Amino acid sequence: MTNNIIKPSTLPGFMELLPAEQILFNKMLDTIRDNYEKFGFLPIDTPVIERAEVLLAKGGGETEKQIYKFEKGDTDLALRFDLTVPLARYVAQHFSELTFPFRRYHIGKVYRGEKAQRGRFREFYQCDIDIIGNGKLDIVNDAEIPSVIYSTFKDLGFDSFTIKINNRKVLKGFFEHLGILNSTEILRTIDKLEKIGLNKVEEELKEQGLEQDKINKIIQFIQISGSNEEKLDSLKKLKIENDIFNEGLEELIAVNHHVKVFGVPEENYMIDLTIARGLDYYTGTVYETFLDEYTNIGSICSGGRYDNLAEYYTKQKLPGVGISIGLTRLFYQLNEANLIKTEDNSLTKVLIIPMKGYLDQGIKIASDLREKDINTQIYLETEKMGKKFGYADKLGIPYTLIIGEEEIKQGRYSLRDMETGKQEMLSIEELLLVLKDS
Amino acid sequence: MTNNIIKPSTLPGFMELLPAEQILFNKMLDTIRDNYEKFGFLPIDTPVIERAEVLLAKGGGETEKQIYKFEKGDTDLALRFDLTVPLARYVAQHFSELTFPFRRYHIGKVYRGEKAQRGRFREFYQCDIDIIGNGKLDIVNDAEIPSVIYSTFKDLGFDSFTIKINNRKVLKGFFEHLGILNSTEILRTIDKLEKIGLNKVEEELKEQGLEQDKINKIIQFIQISGSNEEKLDSLKKLKIENDIFNEGLEELIAVNHHVKVFGVPEENYMIDLTIARGLDYYTGTVYETFLDEYTNIGSICSGGRYDNLAEYYTKQKLPGVGISIGLTRLFYQLNEANLIKTEDNSLTKVLIIPMKGYLDQGIKIASDLREKDINTQIYLETEKMGKKFGYADKLGIPYTLIIGEEEIKQGRYSLRDMETGKQEMLSIEELLLVLKDS
Numbered sequence: 001m002t003n004n005i006i007k008p009s010t011l012p013g014f015m016e017l018l019p020a021e022q023i024l025f026n027k028m029l030d031t032i033r034d035n036y037e038k039f040g041f042l043p044i045d046t047p048v049i050e051r052a053e054v055l056l057a058k059g060g061g062e063t064e065k066q067i068y069k070f071e072k073g074d075t076d077l078a079l080r081f082d083l084t085v086p087l088a089r090y091v092a093q094h095f096s097e098l099t100f101p102f103r104r105y106h107i108g109k110v111y112r113g114e115k116a117q118r119g120r121f122r123e124f125y126q127c128d129i130d131i132i133g134n135g136k137l138d139i140v141n142d143a144e145i146p147s148v149i150y151s152t153f154k155d156l157g158f159d160s161f162t163i164k165i166n167n168r169k170v171l172k173g174f175f176e177h178l179g180i181l182n183s184t185e186i187l188r189t190i191d192k193l194e195k196i197g198l199n200k201v202e203e204e205l206k207e208q209g210l211e212q213d214k215i216n217k218i219i220q221f222i223q224i225s226g227s228n229e230e231k232l233d234s235l236k237k238l239k240i241e242n243d244i245f246n247e248g249l250e251e252l253i254a255v256n257h258h259v260k261v262f263g264v265p266e267e268n269y270m271i272d273l274t275i276a277r278g279l280d281y282y283t284g285t286v287y288e289t290f291l292d293e294y295t296n297i298g299s300i301c302s303g304g305r306y307d308n309l310a311e312y313y314t315k316q317k318l319p320g321v322g323i324s325i326g327l328t329r330l331f332y333q334l335n336e337a338n339l340i341k342t343e344d345n346s347l348t349k350v351l352i353i354p355m356k357g358y359l360d361q362g363i364k365i366a367s368d369l370r371e372k373d374i375n376t377q378i379y380l381e382t383e384k385m386g387k388k389f390g391y392a393d394k395l396g397i398p399y400t401l402i403i404g405e406e407e408i409k410q411g412r413y414s415l416r417d418m419e420t421g422k423q424e425m426l427s428i429e430e431l432l433l434v435l436k437d438s
Numbered sequence: 439m440t441n442n443i444i445k446p447s448t449l450p451g452f453m454e455l456l457p458a459e460q461i462l463f464n465k466m467l468d469t470i471r472d473n474y475e476k477f478g479f480l481p482i483d484t485p486v487i488e489r490a491e492v493l494l495a496k497g498g499g500e501t502e503k504q505i506y507k508f509e510k511g512d513t514d515l516a517l518r519f520d521l522t523v524p525l526a527r528y529v530a531q532h533f534s535e536l537t538f539p540f541r542r543y544h545i546g547k548v549y550r551g552e553k554a555q556r557g558r559f560r561e562f563y564q565c566d567i568d569i570i571g572n573g574k575l576d577i578v579n580d581a582e583i584p585s586v587i588y589s590t591f592k593d594l595g596f597d598s599f600t601i602k603i604n605n606r607k608v609l610k611g612f613f614e615h616l617g618i619l620n621s622t623e624i625l626r627t628i629d630k631l632e633k634i635g636l637n638k639v640e641e642e643l644k645e646q647g648l649e650q651d652k653i654n655k656i657i658q659f660i661q662i663s664g665s666n667e668e669k670l671d672s673l674k675k676l677k678i679e680n681d682i683f684n685e686g687l688e689e690l691i692a693v694n695h696h697v698k699v700f701g702v703p704e705e706n707y708m709i710d711l712t713i714a715r716g717l718d719y720y721t722g723t724v725y726e727t728f729l730d731e732y733t734n735i736g737s738i739c740s741g742g743r744y745d746n747l748a749e750y751y752t753k754q755k756l757p758g759v760g761i762s763i764g765l766t767r768l769f770y771q772l773n774e775a776n777l778i779k780t781e782d783n784s785l786t787k788v789l790i791i792p793m794k795g796y797l798d799q800g801i802k803i804a805s806d807l808r809e810k811d812i813n814t815q816i817y818l819e820t821e822k823m824g825k826k827f828g829y830a831d832k833l834g835i836p837y838t839l840i841i842g843e844e845e846i847k848q849g850r851y852s853l854r855d856m857e858t859g860k861q862e863m864l865s866i867e868e869l870l871l872v873l874k875d876s
Contacts, residue, residue: 006495008531008751019480038808040786040815042457057444070508093446099832113510140818261798263805313446348478360699367701370476377478380578394537
């Protein structure tokens with residue numbers, strides 16, 4: 001056939017991994033899922049394509065620009081750009097069939113037509129949990145979320161990370177108390193403190209036309225330091241007479257107390273009054289999570305409390321709290337930081353290599369091992385011995401098992417540890433023990 | 439806020455499940471994945487969006503009509519409509535980094551803008567395995583595939599199913615021998631034998647202008663019956679002098695022999711000379727799988743051998759063999775046949791119910807259980823006792839654990855079996871034993 005060859009390539013902004021990396025990526029997905037299930041979250045899976053009208057119900061902003069939209073027949077369709085909007089639609093649609101508080105996890109791909117640049121992805125996995133109340137939702141839920149984050153990142157193999165917690169009501173009330181009613185811009189500035197430093201923050205606040213005494217109070221406020229308890233004490237001592245502030249402070253105190261009860265070690269969480277998540281729809285508790293040694297990666301898990309999940313789809317009031325892990329970006333960044341190790345990562349435990357004339361015996365042993373749930377591959381091609389061992393080597397398969405005349409006669413099989421090169425003659429039972437353990 | 443409420447609904451042809459069903463669906467996905475990994479297949483995950491040019495390289499036919507296409511910037515994009523085309527592109531693109539034979543599995547969603555009708559889905563999961571050789575691939579691989587099918591459907595809980603095996607070369611050679619060079623239409627007719635019956639097949643063949651003696655020979659051929667060995671014997675006895683026929687027959691004999699060696703029971707596979715998979719690109723072995731008691735569902739797992747996977751993307755010759763399970767459609771049909779049972783299906787083992795004033799103690803025990811990898815939820819809302827038990831009931835959580843004054847004093851906790859209503863006072867250690875076992 002004389003075909004035109006089309007260059008095989010993926011689009012920029014779409015991650016595609018080789019199998020050894022994919023195995024690691026999947027292990028991370030599994031760990032996240034196991035943890036979400038350990039905390040009693042239920043799985044859902046929504047369509048990637050929805051009516052554009054549904055996904056853009058809230059409308060406006062970056063979303064509208066970035067969303068993948070297209071027509072099919074006479075319907076405007078779009079690809080989901082997060083898992084929160086589909087959750088809102090799901091809960092509104094299936095309201096009467098769900099049990100509240102509704103705890104759901106959702107792991108899936110989302111799409112954003114961002115400007116292509118290194119480390120930015122147009123297709124990426126989000127791993128979300130949310131707890132949705134019907135009408136109300138106890139503040140203790142806000143304290144359980146950090147324990148999910150803690151358990152998950154521990155299991156992912158991270159030791160030094162910090163979950164930063166704040167409450168938007170504390171910020172909102174504080175600004176109201178200063179006579180500032182629209183604090184969006186200020187919050188956005190404060191949010192950048194870590195990045196741009198105190199002086200730049202002060203400068204920006206001046207540019208926004210704030211009086212110096214208010215700026216001083218804001219600077220003083222975001223510099224409140226010490227242990228979590230000391231920070232809470234300092235906030236109390238401000239004696240601010242503002243209902244929203246005091247409601248937020250009470251919530252923050254409750255969350256701080258219960259996070260500890262949920263077993264999150266002191267070194268893994270802290271109250272940080274500069275965490276604002278300015279652009280989001282959060283109304284109470286907010287979270288961000290940082291790797292202590294790689295803060296430049298930015299927050300690896302964020303979220304918060306919101307008053308009303310699904311106002312665009314239902315009149316039911318549905319407060320909730322949740323977080324999201326953007327695994328594609330995290331994986332990319334861990335890889336950039338050389339923290340992804342693809343060695344010793346084979347899912348297959350053993351490669352069976354039958355000698356000439358012993359194929360059937362090899363197949364039988366492969367079937368036996370598989371029946372015992374041992375991931376087994378059998379080499380079926382006609383090749384030289386060296387090539388067969390090389391195959392196991394390249395794939396990182398830890399063991400090879402040779403089946404030939406001697407082996408069948410003795411009922412013992414020579415298992416070779418591909419790392420050490422050590423070879424042993426083992427009975428099937430001994431074989432199973434070694435392979436089950438490894 | 440006075441929003442316009444947008445009706446929360448999904449598009450027709452898109453499956454969305456409630457959590458109890460989703461748990462079952464995910465279990466099926468996991469079972470399939472576990473089996474694919476047990477046989478040494480490596481995971482890959484490709485973008486859902488690719489350049490239209492790449493996905494439509496082969497072009498023509500139904501695909502072109504059904505594919506979701508759209509523009510972003512000045513690039514023509516499309517959503518993948520199967521996992522085979524992306525595999526071809528992947529293998530061509532990463533050729534030098536892969537190890538051959540390349541055994542990959544891929545579980546993911548694909549998109550086809552089909553006419554909406556009951557049981558037809560526009561978004562559905564495919565679960566594929568393929569073994570790709572570099573230049574050549576031993577026929578024994580074709581015999582390993584049915585053992586993956588067997589192991590997978592056994593683990594999915596099916597007992598009576600039949601993997602039907604045929605070889606396109608046998609058909610092609612037989613028709614050549616009859617002087618029929620273009621057998622596409624005939625194959626399509628034969629493929630319908632099960633559905634339309636022998637008389638209709640004969641009629642259709644007549645309409646296609648075939649001479650009666652050829653029709654007789656075809657009818658005689660597809661009626662060859664008996665055990666697998668008897669069928670192979672009958673084929674041999676035809677003494678057809680056609681190279682393609684005899685090559686196919688030899689392959690079929692080899693596959694039949696090795697399928698048995700791979701441990702597939704005789705009752706779960708059969709040679710069926712009417713299986714043609716007429717419209718596909720298969721060139722040798724072909725498979726279809728039927729539930730014996732629900733043949734009307736159609737084939738639940740199909741595939742076959744092809745000569746050249748990636749001819750549109752590379753000059754490398756890449757023969758392969760593979761199968762696909764369309765899980766979304768299968769799940770839908772099992773549900774229609776009342777074979778999906780969502781009871782006793784909770785991922786969460788126990789709901790902790792703290793009495794008033796014992797929240798912190800409840801949280802601590804929840805954390806302890808979670809640390810022992812027991813999926814645990816704690817009820818955090820202020821509600822009446824009945825509502826709390828009702829919550830466990832609705833979600834099908836098998837146990838509740840009450841934490842109150844008495845329990846804390848004794849260091850024993852009352853575990854209630856939600857099905858039997860039986861309640862026991864247990865120590866933490868006893869608790870762990872019960873919950874680990876259940």
